[in-house]
Amino acid sequence: xxxxxxxxxxxxxxxxxxxxxxxxxxxxxxxxxxxxxxxxxxxxxxxxxxxxxxxxxxxxxxxxxxxxxxxxxxxxxxxxxxxxxxxxxxxxxxxxxxxxxxxxxxxxxxxxxxxxxxxxxxxxxxxxxxxxxxxxxxxxxxxxxxxxxxxxxxxxxxxxxxxxxxxxxxxxxxxxxxxxxxxxxxxxxxxxxxxxxxxxxxxxxxxxxxxxxxxxxx
Amino acid sequence: xxxxxxxxxxxxxxxxxxxxxxxxxxxxxxxxxxxxxxxxxxxxxxxxxxxxxxxxxxxxxxxxxxxxxxxxxxxxxxxxxxxxxxxxxxxxxxxxxxxxxxxxxxxxxxxxxxxxxxxxxxxxxxxxxxxxxxxxxxxxxxxxxxxxxxxxxxxxxxxxxxxxxxxxxxxxxxxxxxxxxxxxxxxxxxxxxxxxxxxxxxxxxxxxxxxxxxxxxx
DNA sequence: TCAAAAAGAACTAAAGTAGAACATTTATAG
DNA sequence: CTATAAATGTTCTACTTTAGTTCTTTTTGA
Numbered sequence: 001x002x003x004x005x006x007x008x009x010x011x012x013x014x015x016x017x018x019x020x021x022x023x024x025x026x027x028x029x030x031x032x033x034x035x036x037x038x039x040x041x042x043x044x045x046x047x048x049x050x051x052x053x054x055x056x057x058x059x060x061x062x063x064x065x066x067x068x069x070x071x072x073x074x075x076x077x078x079x080x081x082x083x084x085x086x087x088x089x090x091x092x093x094x095x096x097x098x099x100x101x102x103x104x105x106x107x108x109x110x111x112x113x114x115x116x117x118x119x120x121x122x123x124x125x126x127x128x129x130x131x132x133x134x135x136x137x138x139x140x141x142x143x144x145x146x147x148x149x150x151x152x153x154x155x156x157x158x159x160x161x162x163x164x165x166x167x168x169x170x171x172x173x174x175x176x177x178x179x180x181x182x183x184x185x186x187x188x189x190x191x192x193x194x195x196x197x198x199x200x201x202x203x204x205x206x207x208x209x210x211x212x213x214x215x216x217x218x
Numbered sequence: 219x220x221x222x223x224x225x226x227x228x229x230x231x232x233x234x235x236x237x238x239x240x241x242x243x244x245x246x247x248x249x250x251x252x253x254x255x256x257x258x259x260x261x262x263x264x265x266x267x268x269x270x271x272x273x274x275x276x277x278x279x280x281x282x283x284x285x286x287x288x289x290x291x292x293x294x295x296x297x298x299x300x301x302x303x304x305x306x307x308x309x310x311x312x313x314x315x316x317x318x319x320x321x322x323x324x325x326x327x328x329x330x331x332x333x334x335x336x337x338x339x340x341x342x343x344x345x346x347x348x349x350x351x352x353x354x355x356x357x358x359x360x361x362x363x364x365x366x367x368x369x370x371x372x373x374x375x376x377x378x379x380x381x382x383x384x385x386x387x388x389x390x391x392x393x394x395x396x397x398x399x400x401x402x403x404x405x406x407x408x409x410x411x412x413x414x415x416x417x418x419x420x421x422x423x424x425x426x427x428x429x430x431x432x433x434x435x436x
Numbered sequence: 437t438c439a440a441a442a443a444g445a446a447c448t449a450a451a452g453t454a455g456a457a458c459a460t461t462t463a464t465a466g
Numbered sequence: 467c468t469a470t471a472a473a474t475g476t477t478c479t480a481c482t483t484t485a486g487t488t489c490t491t492t493t494t495g496a
Binding site: 001002003004006007010011051069070071072073076078079080083084086087092094116117118119120121122123125140142143144145148163209210211212213214215216217218 | 233235236237238239240241275279280281282283302306307308309310311312335336337338339340341342343344345346358360361362363366381428429430431432433434435436
């Protein structure tokens with residue numbers, strides 16, 4: 001449509017008229033567009049007139065009228081496009097999403113689901129990770145809400161006090177605080193309404209340790 | 219209909235005009251379509267002109283006009299777009315980390331900090347985002363814990379019930395649930411031990427809306 | 437292996453730069 | 467109202483850079 005200089009000039013004229021109410025002189029345009037000679041401006045204006053972007057009132061000085069300016073994309077779309085470009089450059093770590101937890105199936109059993117989620121690198125340093133969607137309120141006092149995405153580091157051991165993915169009786173996976181007491185394993189929820197489960201070590205297997213939480217309010 | 223290259227070129231021309239207001243040159247088109255010679259672009263343009271998708275103003279440089287956009291995309295383009303969408307899910311965005319909240323400084327004041335954090339792309343679609351480190355326990359019942367990273371979408375308005383970054387008396391930034399009641403603004407914490415603050419609208423300014431939470435257990 | 441697509445070189449045309457001379461409009465003093 | 471100076475706009479020439487066209491050669495894919 002327009003050349004860059006033509007466009008720059010058109011926008012300058014339009015702006016100036018809108019701001020000051022009167023048309024800029026050639027000298028002002030020279031400065032604005034970055035041209036050192038009036039003839040250049042003249043040529044640009046002739047082009048703009050020919051392409052019907054502006055109109056000249058004949059035999060008048062400082063008498064230009066802007067007829068149209070090229071339509072723009074909405075700013076937020078441009079912004080989004082920029083963001084997409086940027087996002088495509090910085091890749092982040094991919095970890096598999098293994099489904100929901102609290103549902104009662106061993107993690108391995110649902111590992112075939114081929115979904116992945118991207119997480120910031122600082123949540124997944126060193127080790128093997130996977131993600132689970134939280135279901136239920138049993139850990140609410142630890143700030144873990146229904147629907148949150150739990151980032152889990154694969155591990156088959158845990159320290160007291162850590163929040164772990166525990167597999168009970170080889171059938172039920174659950175996210176709880178791990179506590180070893182004498183000859184029992186305590187799985188402690190973080191919610192007054194839930195009971196501590198006291199299990200024999202042979203009944204419980206650690207499948208991973210909670211490493212991070214991602215929540216989206218959408 | 220159109221070949222993938224033709225379609226790609228047409229879209230590029232249309233986009234460029236809408237974005238920048240001026241027509242791209244052959245050199246720019248070369249880069250956009252991925253052709254190394256101007257003659258290739260020339261051939262494509264001739265095709266597009268013949269099929270009346272674009273018009274050339276004769277004897278002018280950078281003077282193309284898009285007449286219409288085809289309703290259907292070539293199959294290859296559709297597939298490519300799918301790939302991009304997929305890649306997007308797998309990528310992350312960088313957003314600035316503006317420091318801690320609850321500390322009592324307006325967000326703007328600490329905006330100079332040049333740190334950024336990377337967050338999954340699905341937490342930061344459309345809009346401008348920044349991150350704040352949560353300090354304190356006032357939102358603990360909403361699952362927002364001390365030390366969490368809050369992903370905030372910049373906004374100066376909020377709906378009732380949203381969790382917002384509110385600037386009180388131009389000096390104190392705080393994360394609370396927003397509620398407009400008659401002629402008062404209520405800033406509600408999510409913690410029984412904290413009081414609701416009832417303020418005059420002139421005292422409070424929204425600085426952003428909570429969009430996500432990232433927590434790391436390290 | 438043949439035709440279509442692409443690359444490249446050589447060329448033509450348009451856009452932009454610069455300065456000067458000239459023409460017109462506008463403001464101002466007499 | 468008119469003369470005139472100052473400001474503004476137009477035209478011309480000469481030149482540089484950027485853009486577009488045409489042709490030949492090379493590559494590539496059915």
